[in-house]
Amino acid sequence: MLEETKVKAASALKLPKDVVLGEVLVSFLGRHSVVIENYRSIILYTDCLIKIQAKNCRVIIGGSRLMIEYYTNEEMKINGYIKSLEFD
Amino acid sequence: MVVWLNHRFFGYLLVEMTGFSPERFFNMCSAHEIEVWDVFHFGHTYRFFITVPGFRKIKPLVRKSKVRLRILKKFGLPFFLYRNRRRKFYAAGFLSFLMIIYVMSLFIWDIEFDGNQMYTYDTLLKFCETEEIRYGMKKSKIDCDVLEESLRTRFPEITWVSARVSGTRLLVKIKENEVLSDIPVRDETPCDLIAQKDGIITSMIVRSGVPMVKIGDQVTAGDVLVSGTLPIIGDNEEVVNTHYIHSDGDITARTEYHYNRNIPLFKTIEVATGRVRKGQYVKAFQFSFLFMRPRPEGTSWKRTMEETQLHLFENFYLPVYVGKITGKEYVSYERPYTEQEKKDLADQMNQNFQKKLLEKGVQILENHVKILDNESLCRITMDFVTEEPLGRQEALKMQTTEEPEETNNSNERN
Numbered sequence: 001m002l003e004e005t006k007v008k009a010a011s012a013l014k015l016p017k018d019v020v021l022g023e024v025l026v027s028f029l030g031r032h033s034v035v036i037e038n039y040r041s042i043i044l045y046t047d048c049l050i051k052i053q054a055k056n057c058r059v060i061i062g063g064s065r066l067m068i069e070y071y072t073n074e075e076m077k078i079n080g081y082i083k084s085l086e087f088d
Numbered sequence: 089m090v091v092w093l094n095h096r097f098f099g100y101l102l103v104e105m106t107g108f109s110p111e112r113f114f115n116m117c118s119a120h121e122i123e124v125w126d127v128f129h130f131g132h133t134y135r136f137f138i139t140v141p142g143f144r145k146i147k148p149l150v151r152k153s154k155v156r157l158r159i160l161k162k163f164g165l166p167f168f169l170y171r172n173r174r175r176k177f178y179a180a181g182f183l184s185f186l187m188i189i190y191v192m193s194l195f196i197w198d199i200e201f202d203g204n205q206m207y208t209y210d211t212l213l214k215f216c217e218t219e220e221i222r223y224g225m226k227k228s229k230i231d232c233d234v235l236e237e238s239l240r241t242r243f244p245e246i247t248w249v250s251a252r253v254s255g256t257r258l259l260v261k262i263k264e265n266e267v268l269s270d271i272p273v274r275d276e277t278p279c280d281l282i283a284q285k286d287g288i289i290t291s292m293i294v295r296s297g298v299p300m301v302k303i304g305d306q307v308t309a310g311d312v313l314v315s316g317t318l319p320i321i322g323d324n325e326e327v328v329n330t331h332y333i334h335s336d337g338d339i340t341a342r343t344e345y346h347y348n349r350n351i352p353l354f355k356t357i358e359v360a361t362g363r364v365r366k367g368q369y370v371k372a373f374q375f376s377f378l379f380m381r382p383r384p385e386g387t388s389w390k391r392t393m394e395e396t397q398l399h400l401f402e403n404f405y406l407p408v409y410v411g412k413i414t415g416k417e418y419v420s421y422e423r424p425y426t427e428q429e430k431k432d433l434a435d436q437m438n439q440n441f442q443k444k445l446l447e448k449g450v451q452i453l454e455n456h457v458k459i460l461d462n463e464s465l466c467r468i469t470m471d472f473v474t475e476e477p478l479g480r481q482e483a484l485k486m487q488t489t490e491e492p493e494e495t496n497n498s499n500e501r502n
Contacts, residue, residue, distance in 0.1 A: 041115040047129035068127035068136075073118050 024054035036076045058088035099140040099164030106133050107155030116149045196258050198405040203262040255403030278332035281314040281479035283307045287341030297335025339479045345472040350465045354422040365415040372408045389415040434468045450476040
């Protein structure tokens with residue numbers, strides 16, 4: 001119920017949804033670098049698969065030679081050869 | 089940049105991690121705001137960088153997540169200092185370098201004047217020296233306001249001065265007065281006009297004074313041309329009184345100039361052999377050091393030097409000068425002058441003299457050049473017949489003793 005109101009309010013007021021709803025924001029820079037914002041935690045990290053828990057979903061990034069350049073509470077940057085992005 | 093400096097200053101580590109749940113460890117790190125970067129998976133291990141303050145805090149996290157850490161490499165200033173703790177002289181050298189730079193920056197190593205046209209650099213520098221402002225003095229002792237004030241009072245033609253100390257330089261900007269500051273006062277002191285040169289008078293216009301010569305007269309140097317003594321002659325043809333006036337007039341006279349120049353019959357010619365020797369030198373205070381190969385015996389060289397003052401930045405000048413020396417070898421031999429060369433030389437001398445005379449305001453009427461050869465010398469004679477203004481003002485001696493007596497006498501009569 002609350003979620004729905006929030007969604008409605010956000011779209012009515014044209015507020016950015018990533019801020020209001022805490023949705024995950026994924027921005028790619030080519031295929032070698034991706035920045036993921038609003039994530040919760042790292043579930044799995046290997047050099048060919050990174051699984052990240054966001055608020056409502058999981059983000060799975062597949063590729064090879066994946067490397068976390070930096071990560072903070074809100075933001076994470078992954079470099080490497082990215083092959084896929086999946087939601088779970 | 090700030091992050092980079094922060095990492096270097098406090099130090100950071102490359103850590104290898106193995107264990108049960110590395111992801112949990114990473115999550116806890118971010119929850120505890122411990123900085124971890126460049127994480128990569130490497131076989132069964134994870135490697136990452138962590139700051140030293142962060143590393144001190146992760147002990148409980150390591151226990152919770154059941155991982156094992158191994159430090160692979162240490163970076164940054166604390167480790168660098170620890171590794172080089174025995175190299176005391178290195179540190180001392182570095183510190184003394186900083187000290188020297190700092191001490192150097194306390195003094196003035198260059199004085200620059202800008203905008204001076206009437207007063208030369210040397211004049212201004214000499215004046216500054218009398219004001220106790222000189223090359224190599226302490227910066228703190230300079231009072232720019234006082235210097236500006238004294239420059240303005242000492243040089244009345246300077247209308248605006250701005251002095252400032254920038255780095256190790258004293259920069260003085262000057263604006264000079266471009267119009268005349270005062271109207272020249274007409275000279276009214278009694279004087280004679282005296283001939284400064286021998287000659288024959290060709291024209292005479294006397295505005296005030298008693299002419300003593302006439303057109304066509306031959307005068308010698310020192311003769312009085314126009315006298316400023318004006319005798320008042322009474323009816324009985326006796327001098328009653330004498331007035332002294334400022335004599336003035338335009339007098340031109342035909343004069344002659346004779347010049348002789350002796351030149352040796354043989355000309356020394358220096359021919360460059362094409363061999364060049366280059367060197368450098370360094371000069372600091374009164375010490376200088378030259379890096380140059382010694383010259384071979386029995387050769388002669390011409391040397392030219394180029395000197396520049398070292399400076400770190402635009403305004404941080406140092407009392408160190410670096411110079412480049414270029415030596416060119418030459419061979420000299422003598423040969424007699426050819427006729428053409430003699431003629432050219434005579435022409436050139438003649439031109440020089442003409443120029444000098446014209447600058448003095450002399451008009452040239454005739455110009456003769458002769459080249460006379462004898463056994464030991466070659467003589468170039470130049471004769472000029474010229475016309476020039478004559479008459480130099482010279483203060484005259486006044487006989488003032490007679491005057492009061494005369495007035496006394498006249499009073500008695502009355």
